[in-house]
Amino acid sequence: MLEGKTADPEDPFHSFMLSGYAYLGLSRAAEMYQSVDPVQAQRWRQEAADLRKDIRTAVFEGLAKSPVIPLADGVWCPTLAPWAEYRGPLALHADGGVWFTHGAMITRDSLLGPLYLVLQEVVDAREPAAEVMLQFHNDLMTLHNAAFSQPYYSPHPLVHLQRGEPAAFLKAYYNTVAALVDRQTYTFWEHLYEVSPHKTHEEGWFLMQTRWMLYREAGTTLNLLSGIPRCYLEQGKRIRLTNVASYFGPLSLQASSELAENRIVADIRCDSDHKPACVVIRLPHPERQTAESVQGGLYDPATESVRVEPFTGRAQVILTFAAQ
Structure with missing residues (x-):
């Protein structure tokens, strides 16, 4: 070492x-x-x-x-x-x-x-050693799941995403930005006790956490929307990414909430010569409903995600829900 x-x-x-x-x-x-x-x-x-x-x-x-x-x-x-x-x-x-x-x-x-x-x-995020480190870290060293002093240095929000824990990620994400952003300039302090203003390091980590919320690579898998709040998919709302840079090349995504018609639709394109072998997209219903039928991949109701494998460069996923 x-x-x-x-x-x-x-x-x-x-x-x-x-x-x-x-x-x-x-x-x-x-x-x-x-x-x-x-x-x-x-x-x-x-x-x-x-x-x-x-x-x-x-x-x-x-x-x-x-x-x-x-x-x-x-x-x-x-x-x-x-x-x-x-x-x-x-x-x-x-x-x-x-x-x-x-x-x-x-x-x-x-x-x-x-x-x-x-x-x-x-x-690995799911092995016992990672769970132990996350447990004692969050218990001793966070408040409302936000770290102290320079909170964006702590990697625990990303670990939550890697472990499939979006609620814990969002708790860290929102409590950290709310505590550290300056209300007058909307730039970031370096420390919670307001030392060193306009810090690009903190701004960069905030942007990276936002990126990971929307898309994140893991080996040969591309994870989409794994950290979004479920309110992002309320009726009529859309999430759109257009040719964003990823490890797998340019990525475009549009997820549309059409809950008036009892469905959520996602269109995915990532068609480079090193495209992902697998895409996992999380499409959480705003009222926590489980999809009745799924087109385009294998649905996991526990994670509200659809796995598209093999991924050929383009895919459409449609989740249909019971009428309310």
Whole structure:
């Protein structure tokens, strides 16, 4: 693993966040290099795999040696430090130290912490380690599911989306923007205590969360509308994306609520030479109704989503509901 600081604080430790980004960078570089020099690409791919294995070893060793804590609901939960040398969240002071910085005790644990490993594809969002990290993070380090100090540094809203938890994502999304946006300029403060105005970093993360709400790539799958509020599909409303940039090339989508005719219709186009193998589109009924019939894919009523696989570049999905 890599050692060194990840942000402002001088922390020369083997950080999960730093090492996770190194893994992700190597992995993507190998992918890009594949068509130029396959031999070199394979070397980098192997280096990335070895680093990922080392990081995961440190994660499970850290979980084994860190304190188990009671959560607000009474469940006891393992914990993890932001780097390999410590036992548990720094805010719990299991191994001592002075950790207050940037107006909070939990800055390193939350904003530079191990939950980044999910975003960095070292830990899968649905494996137990990710669930544990999300549980103790949100219990100790959020208020109304928004992080403290510089909340847009926390990756937990994306983890909620990856885990299929749109309500938790939206709770973080709206509470964070409501707390951090300046009411006069509608730009973003860096901190909740109004230090450093007009921050493009915070604005960028707000825009990325909005993008992920609307469309998000995961391997060979394109996820559409996985984080939208269900009120976005009230009668007569439309969601339209036109040639937006994605990993799979230009993407266009129109989702139209025609509930006066008891249906929601979505038209999808992503027809590049590296289009997704699968598209999953979530079309939540504003009154939580389950679709009676579905055209265009396989419907999952639990997630209110339709899976289109194989995806050929264009698709139309129609959900029909019982008359009310």
